[in-house]
Amino acid sequence: xxxxxxxxxxxxxxxxxxxxxxxxxxxxxxxxxxxxxxxxxxxxxxxxxxxxxxxxxxxxxxxxxxxxxxxxxxxxxxxxxxxxxxxxxxxxxxxxxxxxxxxxxxxxxxxxxxxxxxxxxxxxxxxxxxxxxxxxxxxxxxxxxxxxxxxxxxxxxxxxxxxxxxxxxxxxxxxxxxxxxxxxxxxxxxxxxxxxxxxxxxxxxxxxxxxxxxxxxxxxxxxxxxxxxxxxxxxxxxxxxxxxxxxxxxxxxxxxxxxxxxxxxxxxxxxxxxxxxxxxxxxxxxxxxxxxxxxxxxxxxxxxxxxxxxxxxxxxxxxxxxxxxxxxxxxxxxxxxxxxxxxxxxxxxxxxxxxxxxxxxxxxxxxxxxxxxxxxxxxxxxxxxxxxxxxxxxxxxxxxxxxxxxxxxxxxxxxxxxxxxxxxxxxxxxxxxxxxxxxxxxxxxxxxxxxxxxxxxxxxxxxxxxxxxxxxxxxxxxxxxxxxxxxxxxxxxxxxxxxxxxxxxxxxxxxxxxxxxxxxxxxxxxxxxxxxxxxxxxxxxxxxxxxxxxxxxxxxxxxxxxxxxxxxxxxxxxxxxxxxxxxxxxxxxxxxxxxxxxxxxxxxxxxxxxxxxxxxxxxxxxxxxxxxxxxxxxxxxxxxxxxxxxxxxxxxxxxxxxxxxxxxxxxxxxxxxxxxxxxxxxxxxxxxxxxxxxxxxxxxxxxxxxxxxxxxxxxxxxxxxxxxxxxxxxxxxxxxxxxxxxxxxxxxxxxxxxxxxxxxxxxxxxxxxxxxxxxxxxxxxxxxxxxxxxxxxxxxxxxxxxxxxxxxxxxxxxxxxxxxxxxxxxxxxxxxxxxxxxxxxxxxxxxxxxxxxxxxxxxxxxxxxxxxxxxxxxxxx
Amino acid sequence: xxxxxxxxxxxxxxxxxxxxxxxxxxxxxxxxxxxxxxxxxxxxxxxxxxxxxxxxxxxxxxxxxxxxxxxxxxxxxxxxxxxxxxxxxxxxxxxxxxxxxxxxxxxxx
Numbered sequence: 003x004x005x006x007x008x009x010x011x012x013x014x015x016x017x018x019x020x021x022x023x024x025x026x027x028x029x030x031x032x033x034x035x036x037x038x039x040x041x042x043x044x045x046x047x048x049x050x051x052x053x054x055x056x057x058x059x060x061x062x063x064x065x066x067x068x069x070x071x072x073x074x075x076x077x078x079x080x081x082x083x084x085x086x087x088x089x090x091x092x093x094x095x096x097x098x099x100x101x102x103x104x105x106x107x108x109x110x111x112x113x114x115x116x117x118x119x120x121x122x123x124x125x126x127x128x129x130x131x132x133x134x135x136x137x138x139x140x141x142x143x144x145x146x147x148x149x150x151x152x153x154x155x156x157x158x159x160x161x162x163x164x165x166x167x168x169x170x171x172x173x174x175x176x177x178x179x180x181x182x183x184x185x186x187x188x189x190x191x192x193x194x195x196x197x198x199x200x201x202x203x204x205x206x207x208x209x210x211x212x213x214x215x216x217x218x219x220x221x222x223x224x225x226x227x228x229x230x231x232x233x234x235x236x237x238x239x240x241x242x243x244x245x246x247x248x249x250x251x252x253x254x255x256x257x258x259x260x261x262x263x264x265x266x267x268x269x270x271x272x273x274x275x276x277x278x279x280x281x282x283x284x285x286x287x288x289x290x291x292x293x294x295x296x297x298x299x300x301x302x303x304x305x306x307x308x309x310x311x312x313x314x315x316x317x318x319x320x321x322x323x324x325x326x327x328x329x330x331x332x333x334x335x336x337x338x339x340x341x342x343x344x345x346x347x348x349x350x351x352x353x354x355x356x357x358x359x360x361x362x363x364x365x366x367x368x369x370x371x372x373x374x375x376x377x378x379x380x381x382x383x384x385x386x387x388x389x390x391x392x393x394x395x396x397x398x399x400x401x402x403x404x405x406x407x408x409x410x411x412x413x414x415x416x417x418x419x420x421x422x423x424x425x426x427x428x429x430x431x432x433x434x435x436x437x438x439x440x441x442x443x444x445x446x447x448x449x450x451x452x453x454x455x456x457x458x459x460x461x462x463x464x465x466x467x468x469x470x471x472x473x474x475x476x477x478x479x480x481x482x483x484x485x486x487x488x489x490x491x492x493x494x495x496x497x498x499x500x501x502x503x504x505x506x507x508x509x510x511x512x513x514x515x516x517x518x519x520x521x522x523x524x525x526x527x528x529x530x531x532x533x534x535x536x537x538x539x540x541x542x543x544x545x546x547x548x549x550x551x552x553x554x555x556x557x558x559x560x561x562x563x564x565x566x567x568x569x570x571x572x573x574x575x576x577x578x579x580x581x582x583x584x585x586x587x588x589x590x591x592x593x594x595x596x597x598x599x600x601x602x603x604x605x606x607x608x609x610x611x612x613x614x615x616x617x618x619x620x621x622x623x624x625x626x627x628x629x630x631x632x633x634x635x636x637x638x639x640x641x642x643x644x645x646x647x648x649x650x651x652x653x654x655x656x657x658x659x660x661x662x663x664x665x666x667x668x669x670x671x672x673x674x675x676x677x678x679x680x681x682x683x684x685x686x687x688x689x690x691x692x693x694x695x696x697x698x699x700x701x702x703x704x705x706x707x708x709x710x711x712x713x714x715x716x717x718x719x720x721x722x723x724x725x726x727x728x729x730x731x732x733x734x735x736x737x738x739x740x741x742x743x744x745x746x747x748x749x750x751x752x753x754x755x756x757x758x759x760x761x762x763x764x765x766x767x768x769x770x771x772x773x774x775x776x777x778x779x780x781x782x783x784x785x786x787x788x789x790x791x792x793x794x795x796x797x798x799x800x801x802x803x804x805x806x807x808x809x810x811x812x813x814x815x816x817x818x819x820x821x822x823x824x825x826x827x828x829x830x831x832x833x834x835x836x837x838x839x840x841x842x843x844x845x846x847x848x849x850x851x852x853x854x855x856x857x858x859x860x861x862x863x864x865x866x867x868x869x870x871x872x873x874x875x876x877x878x879x
Numbered sequence: 880x881x882x883x884x885x886x887x888x889x890x891x892x893x894x895x896x897x898x899x900x901x902x903x904x905x906x907x908x909x910x911x912x913x914x915x916x917x918x919x920x921x922x923x924x925x926x927x928x929x930x931x932x933x934x935x936x937x938x939x940x941x942x943x944x945x946x947x948x949x950x951x952x953x954x955x956x957x958x959x960x961x962x963x964x965x966x967x968x969x970x971x972x973x974x975x976x977x978x979x980x981x982x983x984x985x986x987x988x
Contacts, residue, residue: 020926022942023942023952023954025906025950026949026952026954027906027922027926027949027954029906029949029950030948031906051922051923052926053924055922057923057927059927059931059934
């Protein structure tokens, strides 16, 4: 066995000329006593000898003996290619740097867009997973699409529709305060889920049985990292975690689940059993849709048909008079394509992802175009070589091969540099996109594969045309010397320069517009004064503790108002600057009794106490603010301007003391309008101000405190000290209201930042190409410049002469680019309810920037030629 | 040693080939070397020295007749060339000269 293997190995590597006699010698020696009595057996002796024979002087030559001419020619091409790279160092550097920048940014963005598109793809058979959502259809039109659904709908629909294989009902708890040792921890990613959840989503359990966990009330499942945080190396199963707030009791840990990947829209750190909040689920029943319901459908289920079937079922369960309708949404679409309200997290935007993909393709194209441009322009340098090669018998096909090899070389170095660059830029890139898209470029197989594919693609795309041009020179013209300047591809070259200019223009203008819009949103007057205002969540309490808490809060507020650092404190149901869905709403329509018909549509509901209006400085346009001392204010409302405007009311005073009624039932409570507030923005300026009514309640879930001028940290310290005194059991987590508003634009800012960064890259790459082209063209015309100088042209004249060529290319680029910017950006701006006017000046600035770049690159290169002494440049003519 | 490059092991192998004259094939050379050097010589070391010297022109080789022994594989007999002899002579002379030039006192132990 071993001997046979060794023999085969020997035959494989041994030089064929030597094989016969050495094998004979080995066989002869093998039969001798020395080999036969070898300690490890004769076969191993043989194998060892074979291994010892593996020497350079005995092995088969690495190249085939009678290797073909092709290989030699290939070696020659490589050599010539490398020499050319070394000879024209600056051009090589321009090519390689440009390709590296282009490839690196293209691939990095590609990783990011790939990551964004990978959301919720990792589930088992993700095509079958759907989320039940709720549409509000008024007059045949969808007005609000809500990501949430009614708690009992999962079971009801599963019983009705055979296409539904399984369902899970979940509730996002938002924040939950738990005790860890002596500390209080605010856990933000907590879901209450039924026992089906882990079945439906197949998150692997590391401990606990998937059939048994999350059934009993007051049990929880932790992710591995949370388990480690709470229990370290202790086995967490069976341990208790004390949950404060409404639950106020210990929960038992019954399972550990693997950490949830980043690319899902529904992340969690802790799962608690939905049974733990059974009372609330029963109360909500078919009244409130505050739950996320997911289905696994049969593989052959027809989703269009299913959505049809849901319409009569909506009437059956939600009620015929209701405008709410069930809807199914594929979970793969949620991250990028959902624009529903009440999404569990800020979702991505397909638009931003597409925009970025386009930018990345732009950059890569610009880099390839550079190569095409510069190599065809420089064809004249190689013309003599091509002529000579043809004379001695090179075929056109071979010459194309040669120039492709050169393109391969340049692209290869470019790809190497791109890899290094990507690795270097990765931390910055991850920071830009706000996600760890990639931890390391060189060790990521898919990144390397893509790099390789685009290296080959780039080689052919950018190498083929120059190769064709270069190889088609006629030897006779070239060698006779009548061939002087390359006219080849002049038009194409100009067209490509126009494309580069236009692409840069679009990117710059778009960057300016995105920045302006984000800036506008962060600085716009919100209608309220949020300067030096902090907000925080009040401790939660049980319903039956209201009386007791009420007096405690009153005392707390009085104490705060007494602080010298505090101007005033007020209470509100949801802090300004929250998410767009961070508010209650009523979808049943509203009417002003005896004045108007019922108006369908969503009305937003905010509860406030008396001082709030003063704290936030909300302007009262008519009537009055709530008053604590008016007992009747508990059945009064204040409305905002938009609320009245939707009824076409312009004289607000006339509506004071009128009554409004929400919902369809004419027996519903009526509320007296006591005042009208000026509109103010409670959330992102993507949304316009909603029709809102304010109720009065002196006990609120959140507090806002206006601090006096001066060091705000002192004020916060004082507020916190008071808090500790009253609520030692609850963590004090405050935020500045103005920074809450700023946080709403994180995604937009990120978008602007990405846009800006990659625009700069694109411009650098384009300038590199322009630099090479300009310098080459200038050198080409050295003699012409000499003659012109002799005849009296100044350096300035000459620079302008060269620049003129580029100016009119720039002009064409502007004509192409401006409409494209307008089309893309006016579409983008229309996403925002409050937006800047389309800034035409941005176009001018962008044109100026491009012009300046072009002028500097072209000017510098031309200047170097223009200052040459004509006595030297035209000496040989 | 610019004129003739000949390593120490190569020199010994070349001399052994000369000693064996007409019978100098792989196994015979190996046996003779092991007898004289009193150490094991691996087939690999020997063969690579032989092929190297053949390449340098110190040796030439011919195949022997086909026999039934050795699995029908022919033996390759090596023989010293004139160039090989010159190389050996050069090396020998070089050493002799060195010996001669050592002052007696240096060898007086």
